[in-house]
Amino acid sequence: MQKSVQLFERAQQHIPGGVNSPVRAFKAVGGTPLFIEKADGPYLFDADGKRYIDYVQSWGPMVLGHNHPAIRQAVLEAVEKGLSFGAPTEAEVLMAELVSQLVPSMEMVRMVNSGTEATMSAIRLARGYTGRDKILKFEGCYHGHADALLVKAGSGALTLGVPSSPGIPADFAQHTLTVEYNNLDSVRQAFAEVGEQIACIIVEPVAGNMNCIPPVEGFLQGLREICDQYGSILILDEVMTGFRVALGGAQAHYGITPDLTCLGKVIGGGMPVGAFGGKAEIMRHIAPTGPVYQAGTLSGNPVAMAAGLASLTAIQQAGLYQQLSHNTEQLAKGFKAIADKHGIPMSINYAGSMFGLFFTDVERVTNYQQAINCNQAQFNHFYHAMLTEGVYLAPASYEAGFVSAAHDQVIIEQTLAAADIVLARL
Ligand SMILES: Cc1ncc(COP(=O)(O)O)c(C=O)c1O
Numbered sequence: 001m002q003k004s005v006q007l008f009e010r011a012q013q014h015i016p017g018g019v020n021s022p023v024r025a026f027k028a029v030g031g032t033p034l035f036i037e038k039a040d041g042p043y044l045f046d047a048d049g050k051r052y053i054d055y056v057q058s059w060g061p062m063v064l065g066h067n068h069p070a071i072r073q074a075v076l077e078a079v080e081k082g083l084s085f086g087a088p089t090e091a092e093v094l095m096a097e098l099v100s101q102l103v104p105s106m107e108m109v110r111m112v113n114s115g116t117e118a119t120m121s122a123i124r125l126a127r128g129y130t131g132r133d134k135i136l137k138f139e140g141c142y143h144g145h146a147d148a149l150l151v152k153a154g155s156g157a158l159t160l161g162v163p164s165s166p167g168i169p170a171d172f173a174q175h176t177l178t179v180e181y182n183n184l185d186s187v188r189q190a191f192a193e194v195g196e197q198i199a200c201i202i203v204e205p206v207a208g209n210m211n212c213i214p215p216v217e218g219f220l221q222g223l224r225e226i227c228d229q230y231g232s233i234l235i236l237d238e239v240m241t242g243f244r245v246a247l248g249g250a251q252a253h254y255g256i257t258p259d260l261t262c263l264g265k266v267i268g269g270g271m272p273v274g275a276f277g278g279k280a281e282i283m284r285h286i287a288p289t290g291p292v293y294q295a296g297t298l299s300g301n302p303v304a305m306a307a308g309l310a311s312l313t314a315i316q317q318a319g320l321y322q323q324l325s326h327n328t329e330q331l332a333k334g335f336k337a338i339a340d341k342h343g344i345p346m347s348i349n350y351a352g353s354m355f356g357l358f359f360t361d362v363e364r365v366t367n368y369q370q371a372i373n374c375n376q377a378q379f380n381h382f383y384h385a386m387l388t389e390g391v392y393l394a395p396a397s398y399e400a401g402f403v404s405a406a407h408d409q410v411i412i413e414q415t416l417a418a419a420d421i422v423l424a425r426l
């Protein structure tokens with residue numbers, strides 16, 4: 001890791017913490033982050049030339065694996081025509097049509113540049129549409145770093161021990177109610193108190209920012225019913241789960257129809273993209289048809305649209321999602337069997353091609369408290385030993401893992417063989 005160490009030292013001179021997004025800094029697990037040179041299929045290659053099987057997959061978007069030939073080709077062709085026009089293109093129309101076709105609840109779609117922009121804009125729309133100020137989110141869910149949403153948040157905010165960030169005026173945060181994930185009673189209680197003031201519920205339909213926590217039976221349906229009862233908007237944040245948990249996202253997988261959906265990195269095939277959309281009646285409140293302002297100089301960027309269209313076309317191949325789910329289940333169950341063999345308490349969760357390992361004797365982890373009570377020290381040892389064996393997991397125990405179409409049987413078996421060596425010594 002000589003080169004990574006040198007680059008990290010240099011990086012810290014001019015980049016806060018040496019990274020452009022906190023979770024990359026390895027603060028949670030200790031040590032030096034790998035600096036990446038290139039990626040291909042299931043692999044990352046670091047600056048020192050070492051190869052790793054990658055289960056981060058750029059934090060989710062690489063459903064097909066890294067550097068997929070169809071996406072690369074589409075990007076190269078788009079680049080030939082120019083990088084940005086600041087005017088509408090046919091590719092944006094095709095993208096909106098394709099997203100609406102694959103996720104039918106998204107009757108209208110607005111493209112943005114990140115997941116943060118998508119959730120921030122969807123919240124503004126929900127507030128503008130309902131004329132209400134309060135929003136309800138769940139402890140440990142992360143929806144990007146907009147002020148209203150960085151309250152009891154997951155992901156890097158959790159690893160830094162600042163789930164609610166300084167710099168957010170108390171006046172802003174007072175409108176954000178936070179309740180327990182997978183606990184409908186806590187939602188009902190909040191609505192019983194101030195339901196008529198709540199513009200929306202925003203939820204990760206599979207929580208992927210406090211490790212991987214799928215919804216318990218009836219949870220998402222219960223949220224739908226509560227929103228209907230109180231005239232609030234249900235926003236599914238599918239930045240992570242969209243086109244990953246299933247072709248139609250978690251909403252297709254769990255059979256739930258939201259009013260608004262947020263999408264992110266997955267629709268860009270690796271380019272910086274996000275989107276929000278939903279019922280046409282609500283979406284028409286966005287400028288220029290409606291009064292709720294939202295804009296973006298680079299939104300709908302032609303290169304990003306080309307990558308996204310190629311990606312959304314390729315993921316429609318028959319059998320892809322069955323294969324992804326099968327391989328993910330095999331991987332997760334394999335980790336658990338090996339942990340059992342070596343007498344290490346471990347619980348696993350998986351949904352579609354997302355998975356999570358918890359070093360705990362809790363049989364099924366369903367909420368934030370259980371996730372943060374896991375054995376962090378054990379995870380950190382496991383993390384570094386897996387790295388030595390050539391397996392790159394997310395550098396924090398609060399992040400979901402991702403399997404791509406490039407993670408075939410051989411890759412899964414190699415990963416489990418590495419885990420066997422590591423867990424035997426833990
Ligand atoms: C569920 C969820 N929502 C929103 C975001 C924010 O997306 P971005 O980092 O692209 O701003 C993320 C990830 O970062 C996410 O996992």
Ligand SMILES: N[C@H](C=O)CCC(=O)O
Pocket residue numbers: 021022023024059142155156208209240399
């Ligand atoms: N958990 C985050 C997104 O999914 C990690 C990405 C980041 O914040 O850099």
